[in-house]
Structures are given as C-alpha cells and as structure tokens.
Amino acid sequence: MAAATPSWADMPGRVVSMNLCTDQLAMMLAAPGQLISVSDIATDPLISPMHMEAAAYPANFGGAEEIYLLRPDLVLAGVYSDPAVVSMLRRLGVEVAQIDIVTGLDQVTDRLVEVGALLHREEEATARAEAFEADLVALTRPGTGPRAAFYYPNGYSLGTGTLSHEILTTAGFLHIADELGRDSSGRLALELLAVAAPDVVISTGTYPGNSRSEDILHHPALEALIAAGQGHVSGPDWVCGTPQVLTALSDLTTLRDGMEAE
Secondary structure (H helix, E strand, O other), rough: OOOHHHHHHHHOOEEEOOHHHHHHHHHHHOOOOOEEEEHHHHHHHHHHHHHHHOOOEEEEEOHHHHHHHHOOOEEEEEEEOHHHHHHHHHHHHOOOEEOOOOOOHHHHHHHHHHHHHOOHHHHHHHHHHEEEHHHHHHOOOOOOOOOEEEOEEEEOOOOOOOOOHHHHOOOEEEEHHHHHHOOOOEOOOOOHHHHOOOOEEEEOOOOOOOOHHHHHHHOOHHHHHHHHEEEEEOOOHOOOOOOOOHHHHHHHHHHHHHHOOO
C-alpha cells in the first residue's frame, strides 16, 4: 500500500483531450471520471468513430483560455495541435503531452502504452494492446489480392508511407501507389488512375451541400472505373492510429475475401 501511494498521488485526476486521436485513446483508457473533456469534433460522425461515446463528455474547442479554466492536471494534444495554444498552456503551468501520429499498424500499441502510462492506466493499456495484436493477426491476409487505389475530392490520393496504405496492404490488397512509385500523398491525375485500372477504388463519403472539390468523384471516367470493378467508402475508422482501425481492416478483409471467392 505504501509503495502504491506515490503512483495514485501522481495520477492525473482531470484530463482534457484537444485532439481527435487522443480523444479516442483517452476514452478507451481513462478511469471513470478521469477524462473531463474531449475535442468538439469528437462527436462528428463523419470523422469520429467514437462519436456516440464522445457525447457523454463536455466538448472543448481547443482554446488555451477555455482549457485552462477546466483546471486540468494533464492535456493530451497532437504533435500538430496549435503551437500557440500548447505554448500558452505550458507557460500557465499546465502539463501538455503531445502524442505523435501513427503511420503504421505496429505503432498503435506504442500509442496505447504511451497514453496508458500518462494516465497511470498501464494495465488497461496492456490489455488493449494485446487484444489489438491478436485481432490484427486474425485479420491479416496474404499480399496477393486485388489491386486498389485511393481517390478523394480534388483528385487526392494516398501514397505508400501512410496508415491507410498499411491497412490496405494488411488486408491483402496491392496498392497501385507502389506501381506508380508514389511514396507520398498528393493529387493524382484521373487519366493516370484510369490507365492503372485498379480493381477497387476507395473514396470517401461527401458532406451535405455543394463542393467543387467533390465534382471529380462523379466524373464519368471514374464512375466507369468503379462500375468495372468495385467501389469502397472509407470512414472515420481510417483516420487515427487507434484500435478503431480494426473495423476498417475488417471491412476490407470481408471485401477481399468476397472478391477472391468470385
């Protein structure tokens, strides 16, 4: 009991998350009552896979003054969170932990362990990490499957050095970015996509209203390409490197297994 006292004394009792990905990790790992606020976008169903869980927490809009007034013991932020906000909070004496993005599935357990240690929830983090690793093995497929491509508004496509690439290839698909030598993300000419003729085109859902950037998703050439093969919509489970990516991976393995069976 005496040995455990310092750990409990140092355990942050009021934790605020101001980043979509740390929102998820905190909601997964925090003790009851430990997490007191998540980012306002955590409740957006278009980008947050845990939007229903997030509705139980007060939202913050990422402002330094707003977060400081919540009297947090610890603020979880991303490496690309507003540097002015992070700097101000630290000058005010608030501990801010900036969690790096995940670019590979092997880093998911690292982030679980990292945030688990910050929250003093090591056992919960270890259990989550072990469950993730077991599910990942079960969902991994040989990399001999159909050829696939990402194509988003403005003709944006993902390269090989991304988390989405890892999800795709772990499900057994071949990413055409490898063929095209595209290790980074950026715009891909529709002509190049059409010539590559992937078996699957992965795109995204659209927001209500009109957007010129989304017009290309309705181009006849792209629609013909999808009609000749398969279309797949990526969702919020693809956004952050948390165990939620298993849902995205499961959807893809179901698609691949079905295509292989045909």
